[in-house]
Amino acid sequence: MSMDKPPPPLMALIGGPQGAGLETSAQVLTVAYATLGYRVLASREYHSNIIGRHSYILLGVDPARVPRGHRYPVDVASFMDAESVFTHYKDVDRGSIVFYDSDVDNVSLERIVSMETETKRRLRRELEELGVEPTVVGVTKYMKSMGVEVVGFSYRGLLSSLRREYGIGYAEARRYISMVVAASVAKLTGLSLEELEEGLRYRFRSRPALVERNMAVARRVYSHLGNVAQIALPEPQEPPDHYMVMTGNEAVAIGKAVAGVGLQAYYPITPAQDESFYMEAHEDQTGIVVFQAEDELAAIAVATGAALTGARAATATSGPGFDLMIEGVGWACINEAPVAVTLYQRGGPSTGLPTRGSQEDLLDAAFAGHGECPRIVVASWSHEEALTDAVEAQNLAEEYQIPVIHLLDKFLANSVATLPPPMTTSFQIRRGSIEPRPGSDYRRFALPGPVSPRAFIGDAVMWYTGDEHDEYGHITEEPETRIAMVKKRFAKLDEAARNIPEEGVRLHLYPEDADPSGLDMLIHSWGTAARVTAEAVDMLRRRGLRAALVRVHYFSPYPSRLLSSIAAEAHQAGARLVNVEHNYTAQAAKIAAMKSGVVFDTHVLKYTGRPIYIDELVEALMAIHEKGLKEVHLGHGA
Amino acid sequence: MSMDKPPPPLMALIGGPQGAGLETSAQVLTVAYATLGYRVLASREYHSNIIGRHSYILLGVDPARVPRGHRYPVDVASFMDAESVFTHYKDVDRGSIVFYDSDVDNVSLERIVSMETETKRRLRRELEELGVEPTVVGVTKYMKSMGVEVVGFSYRGLLSSLRREYGIGYAEARRYISMVVAASVAKLTGLSLEELEEGLRYRFRSRPALVERNMAVARRVYSHLGNVAQIALPEPQEPPDHYMVMTGNEAVAIGKAVAGVGLQAYYPITPAQDESFYMEAHEDQTGIVVFQAEDELAAIAVATGAALTGARAATATSGPGFDLMIEGVGWACINEAPVAVTLYQRGGPSTGLPTRGSQEDLLDAAFAGHGECPRIVVASWSHEEALTDAVEAQNLAEEYQIPVIHLLDKFLANSVATLPPPMTTSFQIRRGSIEPRPGSDYRRFALPGPVSPRAFIGDAVMWYTGDEHDEYGHITEEPETRIAMVKKRFAKLDEAARNIPEEGVRLHLYPEDADPSGLDMLIHSWGTAARVTAEAVDMLRRRGLRAALVRVHYFSPYPSRLLSSIAAEAHQAGARLVNVEHNYTAQAAKIAAMKSGVVFDTHVLKYTGRPIYIDELVEALMAIHEKGLKEVHLGHGA
Amino acid sequence: MEHDPRRYRTPLWVDWCPGCGNYGILQAVTETLAELGLPPEKTAIVSGIGCSGKTPHYVYANGVHTLHGRAIPYATGIKLARPELTVIVEGGDGDLLGIGAGHFVALGRRNIDLTVILHNNQVYGLTKGQASPTLPYGVKTKSLPKPNIQDMINPLALAIASGYTFVARSYALDIKHLKSVLKEAIRHRGAAFIDVLQPCVTYNNVYTVHFYRKALYRIEDEEPDWDPIVRSPDEETEKKAAALARAQEWGRRIPLGIFYVNKTRSPFEHRIAARNPLYAEHPPANRLSREPQQQPPYTIEEVMSIFKDRLVKVKTRNARRSGIPSSRDRSPEES
Amino acid sequence: MEHDPRRYRTPLWVDWCPGCGNYGILQAVTETLAELGLPPEKTAIVSGIGCSGKTPHYVYANGVHTLHGRAIPYATGIKLARPELTVIVEGGDGDLLGIGAGHFVALGRRNIDLTVILHNNQVYGLTKGQASPTLPYGVKTKSLPKPNIQDMINPLALAIASGYTFVARSYALDIKHLKSVLKEAIRHRGAAFIDVLQPCVTYNNVYTVHFYRKALYRIEDEEPDWDPIVRSPDEETEKKAAALARAQEWGRRIPLGIFYVNKTRSPFEHRIAARNPLYAEHPPANRLSREPQQQPPYTIEEVMSIFKDRLVKVKTRNARRSGIPSSRDRSPEES
Ligand SMILES: Cc1ncc(C[n+]2csc(CCOP(=O)(O)OP(=O)(O)O)c2C)c(N)n1
Ligand SMILES: Cc1ncc(C[n+]2csc(CCOP(=O)(O)OP(=O)(O)O)c2C)c(N)n1
Ligand code: SF4
Numbered sequence A, B: 001m002s003m004d005k006p007p008p009p010l011m012a013l014i015g016g017p018q019g020a021g022l023e024t025s026a027q028v029l030t031v032a033y034a035t036l037g038y039r040v041l042a043s044r045e046y047h048s049n050i051i052g053r054h055s056y057i058l059l060g061v062d063p064a065r066v067p068r069g070h071r072y073p074v075d076v077a078s079f080m081d082a083e084s085v086f087t088h089y090k091d092v093d094r095g096s097i098v099f100y101d102s103d104v105d106n107v108s109l110e111r112i113v114s115m116e117t118e119t120k121r122r123l124r125r126e127l128e129e130l131g132v133e134p135t136v137v138g139v140t141k142y143m144k145s146m147g148v149e150v151v152g153f154s155y156r157g158l159l160s161s162l163r164r165e166y167g168i169g170y171a172e173a174r175r176y177i178s179m180v181v182a183a184s185v186a187k188l189t190g191l192s193l194e195e196l197e198e199g200l201r202y203r204f205r206s207r208p209a210l211v212e213r214n215m216a217v218a219r220r221v222y223s224h225l226g227n228v229a230q231i232a233l234p235e236p237q238e239p240p241d242h243y244m245v246m247t248g249n250e251a252v253a254i255g256k257a258v259a260g261v262g263l264q265a266y267y268p269i270t271p272a273q274d275e276s277f278y279m280e281a282h283e284d285q286t287g288i289v290v291f292q293a294e295d296e297l298a299a300i301a302v303a304t305g306a307a308l309t310g311a312r313a314a315t316a317t318s319g320p321g322f323d324l325m326i327e328g329v330g331w332a333c334i335n336e337a338p339v340a341v342t343l344y345q346r347g348g349p350s351t352g353l354p355t356r357g358s359q360e361d362l363l364d365a366a367f368a369g370h371g372e373c374p375r376i377v378v379a380s381w382s383h384e385e386a387l388t389d390a391v392e393a394q395n396l397a398e399e400y401q402i403p404v405i406h407l408l409d410k411f412l413a414n415s416v417a418t419l420p421p422p423m424t425t426s427f428q429i430r431r432g433s434i435e436p437r438p439g440s441d442y443r444r445f446a447l448p449g450p451v452s453p454r455a456f457i458g459d460a461v462m463w464y465t466g467d468e469h470d471e472y473g474h475i476t477e478e479p480e481t482r483i484a485m486v487k488k489r490f491a492k493l494d495e496a497a498r499n500i501p502e503e504g505v506r507l508h509l510y511p512e513d514a515d516p517s518g519l520d521m522l523i524h525s526w527g528t529a530a531r532v533t534a535e536a537v538d539m540l541r542r543r544g545l546r547a548a549l550v551r552v553h554y555f556s557p558y559p560s561r562l563l564s565s566i567a568a569e570a571h572q573a574g575a576r577l578v579n580v581e582h583n584y585t586a587q588a589a590k591i592a593a594m595k596s597g598v599v600f601d602t603h604v605l606k607y608t609g610r611p612i613y614i615d616e617l618v619e620a621l622m623a624i625h626e627k628g629l630k631e632v633h634l635g636h637g638a
Numbered sequence C, D: 001m002e003h004d005p006r007r008y009r010t011p012l013w014v015d016w017c018p019g020c021g022n023y024g025i026l027q028a029v030t031e032t033l034a035e036l037g038l039p040p041e042k043t044a045i046v047s048g049i050g051c052s053g054k055t056p057h058y059v060y061a062n063g064v065h066t067l068h069g070r071a072i073p074y075a076t077g078i079k080l081a082r083p084e085l086t087v088i089v090e091g092g093d094g095d096l097l098g099i100g101a102g103h104f105v106a107l108g109r110r111n112i113d114l115t116v117i118l119h120n121n122q123v124y125g126l127t128k129g130q131a132s133p134t135l136p137y138g139v140k141t142k143s144l145p146k147p148n149i150q151d152m153i154n155p156l157a158l159a160i161a162s163g164y165t166f167v168a169r170s171y172a173l174d175i176k177h178l179k180s181v182l183k184e185a186i187r188h189r190g191a192a193f194i195d196v197l198q199p200c201v202t203y204n205n206v207y208t209v210h211f212y213r214k215a216l217y218r219i220e221d222e223e224p225d226w227d228p229i230v231r232s233p234d235e236e237t238e239k240k241a242a243a244l245a246r247a248q249e250w251g252r253r254i255p256l257g258i259f260y261v262n263k264t265r266s267p268f269e270h271r272i273a274a275r276n277p278l279y280a281e282h283p284p285a286n287r288l289s290r291e292p293q294q295q296p297p298y299t300i301e302e303v304m305s306i307f308k309d310r311l312v313k314v315k316t317r318n319a320r321r322s323g324i325p326s327s328r329d330r331s332p333e334e335s
């Protein structure tokens, strides 16, 4: 490994057709590493179909902290099928180890029917340019010539012995392929069979018989790989007693439970749905009512209705569903109803890239909806923060009686990370102003506000309407009252801005102690892109470039003052101001210009739906530093 | 009149309960003035109910050009009922003439049941402070004390003689009150009975018997007012042969017909619906299919579906409906479908002030919708421009194969203006690139774009999908194609920016020959607010203040370059940069900051749903000039 | 609780047109609330947008005037979060059967204990009289430039097909009848629907008071042993068919009364309670206390236990080597 | 036009799960198009989102893959703008009867000449198997954590109640039957609906091929003189009632066939043509020519004539005094 090969120290890639058990492989591996005390980040790329298209998972394993992103080339790659070999042959390099099915050696690129026409065309062109024969064997030869260690294994041989041994059919036997993949990676990264078994027992805890059979498969793989050199993992540092191994979806679900949410209304949509499914699966223990609505128009309405009775209520969706919710967000806004919307960004516009990630919905989250509707917008950058922000979204919604949009993205939603169990004692439930004994003259919207003491339907009598209204909630068009009510609603944001610190809450500087006036480069980013950027900043610093990240956490109320002072200092000191986002139009930079007058005019952008990788980002930032490029568009990732 | 009393030279106000015929009065008067060659702008304020709440119309009459706004105090006011007297007693001043029903003299404020509680409370407080008795007679006395000429007329007397004469019931007789109001204003502004009759004959062209009866009423009013001094109107200047007397809604409807629109799909909503009704009423002559959908989700889908077959297709709505359309706008965007949405802004958020106006939906129009969806956004400021922009919206939609949002507001939608008939020879239909003979390998989204030759469903075979797609319109998730398609879609805006001039098209400087480097004040505004501002600029200039207006017409593609150069010049010369909008958050100024880095940090804002009036705006701008205020919120208008 | 009907009217001026059928519905609703003795704070009137949508403001009970077409979902949220409440939905024909038809159908499927009152005036009143989904084909009201070219929806048939377990029709100006049907509907546990024929004096000059006076009749008057109630599942098909057949009648004669009642289907709230054991005692509205500041509902141990399917016990190589008991002995499922 | 069914398949790889019922529907559709000889460019397949939503990409005809729930409105726009086209809607049960139920109902009311094919697999396939509106109460597919707590919608009853004039049920794997029903549906002038039972092998292990093999029967086999066709308006009530009664059957036995056909109601396109005299000859798609540049359709005089209700002839006081003929002589109505 070269000097500045970035963390995480181990990066593995497993690939295969959708529906063939790749998630099982990843879960087994993740738990096995976690049991040993390692931190893991496992991210999945998949097509918007159910079965058959190519899918792959990147696993980063780190002894010290959850990896902040992934990088190429990977150290280990294990492939279920020929398509994976073609798709990922450039994702490995000198020193990497590749494990694949030697029975597909003669499969040619043209024969891969499940591959998209456009992808096939690109690969055909690439291989032609490299002078590589478009067959699996041609490609593996090429890899070997690049210094990659390539190990074949006959899947067919294994399958036929399994069929004989267990008297099972072909389809059932194929299910064990996921174990082949898991075992190959485990073995190549130095896990003992017993250590691997921890992952299997977690996975099949309700069906112990399967553990045994899978272990038999693992043993076969282990013995086949007996002589292959292994990649050594450093010892894990100060591991906790337990990890919770969860996706971003699950982190939010757990956060909502911890926040005391009583009702979640949703309509299924990728990549939000798993949050609600996870909540539903635990309904009997949490008591949370998880309600599958007929559409998103209904989902936000059901959640808001529930909120009026004193329940903490939430919904979760992605872009297309959010479009349908926006009229309801406006209603919640004028009615000062606390409702939190978890918005998972995917690739748009329209159906777009429904199973891929993006940061394309920021301006939408901030400005969609007719009329003027103050709202709180908060964007998480990690699994841990997804959980704490899910709690905080509920608190802010009730404290300020305002809709809260909690922004995440598919990268976070569908990737798995190892987290310590949430320290619930460090959380607080803040319900804001509640009227203890609402009388018969109760005024839900008592002026001047911004937060009138709340009573709940069922405890008192009150009125709500989407029309402009008086203190009781009755319709009015009187200009004086209108003015008072508009000001009341917007004063919520002023108050929130007073109460929520900019430094370290609404805005994060990384490294925390960076001195803006001593920088070569100030990089502005948000969400998961910012997290990868933090990793890149460390690497740039190791290379001697004085870089720092300024990460926006709250887009409303916006940290205008602090951002502009940091940017001004950096600018004055001659630092380059760079913006990194996963979209085409540099949305967060637009908001920075709009809300704090700071102009980030050098951009690193990606919009292919695949995450920003550490290596490509570092390279782009170096190119900006060295060649003064104004805009770099990233494209890595199959 | 004081020296700088602004145009229009005549301002009249008529008030009464909704459903009592106020619009008839206004139409009769407008046509009577127009027949004489005058230009008229008549604007209506009404509540969101059907019958009974207070409503009023302001009529500006001008010999030279359509008034660009209204002003207070008015010259003539005529009231149907007691509520109007209370509501508008401060809208007149020395020199004004008030006509009212002397039978309501003893009605007290408390007895007005149709008045909103909040309004009543405000008026009670005001009258108390002025020491005025809260009865009609008390208020008329007060007006007289202020130098207003107040003329009473017994409506009851008239009604009973009508009932006797025509043998009609009370309810029917009351319908003639609208004539009393029209006749009073006509007489007080110097129209002869014969001149007034022109308006009546237009109004009742299909029921001539009504003309006679109404003329009898008019004669009674004329003779009652025989001795009252009249306000003299200057002779009209170079009137055309014909006027078309139309609302903003109708201007757009006519524009769509001229543009060759084939299908309009809509769902009724204030203040958009009258556009579709007007189109529907002329369906048999234009052949346009006007389709009432089941909701706005359907309306945009029906319009878009029609567009795919080669029809020019449109829809019209206001904020709540636009919320529901936004997912469909995104679909049109990724499918490069030309569809034009006419968006009439009203007071929000949510149902808000549904019959009042605003400029609150600009950020929504520009940024709503998940994912990144290039669109053209154009905002009209006058009736004439509403018509031409409606034509241009269709042209741009087809030329660039992109959704176009045409922004108007309720002030424009529901006000009536006198326009010359549209010179259709000056219009052109530009359909953009059309594939004359699409073959069997036709690629709807042929790269590199930005505009692929279009074929229509019915002429060839093609595919459309909301997913990211290849050149044929088939789903793809291949990163290379994704990148090419995102760039293709955004290149449309670059191309549009190259083809549509900034100067005089996307941006208007007023006066046209203003020198930015010789200004005291550069005022930025848009839509109807800009139109009132133009009037204010004239007045400020008459007062010696070197002011100019910079009006944004296209918000996308945005006139970044020209705006920033004008603003920079003005700023350098020491001019104050002021922004005028009808909203609370200064939305257009936010876009200016975002898209051209220009900061307008002094604001005149109004958000009561009532139009910005010339007088209050001039006053605010003078205060800014003289006292250096940073923000003025306007509130005039009942 | 006083049972004075005036107690259920707010002092607001009602801004419907004089003579509007909505006055009758308002009177029936307030009197019914009074006669049933429903506490205003335990009652919610939820409406969409339209003339009918203003009803909640005139009733002294919780009033939730929502978005066009969305009254049912808001009402659903209120009811599910606080099942002790009586929740009544009031909507126009455009609101419930046009833009809101999807929610209307979905409610039938769920059988939530809501009472839905359709203010059926065959027009979009508030937007000036366009044809609503209940206006028959070929009818031209004075507000329409040309006769209607869409067929009418039969609200009763749609409700029955969608699964409502109480389906009735009444008339806005027959307050006694409306009240009696409304009482049954409110008492019914499940999704109840009442099609209330409501004259719109301003826009609908076809379905007038005069018209209805001649056309309306009560089912029982024609069929004295009419029994719409399904008491056991095997009666369902037959009673549904009878109700659908009767519901077809629309024209010179229009039936009023209760068309269909199914007591064999459990309301949604019971179904939730059956799968969510905490629901009955801790419905969503009561999961947290009314204290402004409080602790999260779970300790860290409870979180680990509830979400144990995501819990991994760490056992490092060092620990393994040092012989600390393997996590095998305390698998997540057992913890 | 060749009538080769392969001509109606695109070369794309079909990415449904092996064994999915959608393959049967795709085959039936392409073969039907071939057998009816419908020109691909004059045919449009419009879908929503779901596994079923991908169908258009596999058919060589115009394909419009729209938004979740909105296939019917897009199809409506296409058909109304260009009535010569054959327009087929394909949607899932979640798509058409859940999020899209409002449009589904509205289409019935309008009787537009569209053919709606419901891919009824009782689950949300593409989003991993949640209960769709057609899954019966209490059923637990392998994709559900707990049994379904919502009742099922009966698609046939809903279609009949909404006003569809052709209502049938078929089975994805009985391609012959499906083709014959589909042909009738396409030939029918008006809103046609086919409920196609479609096994989802991945998520629905209750309504399987095995289950259907036992449960399905054809109405004619049980009732040989079954005649679902309304030929004169007075037959409507009775035939509708019979269809609704038959449609109730769902369980161990499930009827296939044509349930209801009404030939007496005119399709929407005729209704438009009746009130818009230019429609038949100049439908929206043909109002402008295909020229990139052209003149507006109206001269200034035509605008003044069409919109003469807004035209005012100016007659200044000077003109009056000078005795130029009063505009009274040429009122706008006469011009
Ligand atoms: C999304 C949306 N679209 C349109 C409207 C405009 N709108 C208000 S009320 C109404 C129709 C009212 O008709 P109906 O539901 O029958 O109620 P009625 O007034 O007849 O009681 C419409 C279309 C709206 N408020 N919101
Ligand atoms: C507005 C919106 N909400 C949610 C989704 C996510 N989504 C895609 S397909 C689907 C359901 C598919 O079920 P169904 O219509 O039955 O089709 P099937 O996959 O079973 O054929 C959903 C909820 C979406 N695309 N758009
Ligand atoms: S418009 Fe019709 S429904 Fe609305 S208040 Fe008036 S009479 Fe009643």
Ligand code: SF4
Binding pocket: A050, D015, D016, D017, D019, D020, D021, D022, D051, D052, D121, D125, D126, D199, D200, D201, D202, D203
């Ligand atoms: S998930 Fe079900 S419906 Fe979808 S393709 Fe697979 S088998 Fe077919």
Ligand SMILES: [Mg+2]
Binding pocket: C050, C092, C093, C094, C119, C120, C121, C122, C123, C124, C125, C132
């Ligand atoms: Mg109605």
Ligand SMILES: [Mg+2]
Binding pocket: D050, D092, D093, D094, D119, D120, D121, D122, D123, D124, D125, D132
């Ligand atoms: Mg389905």
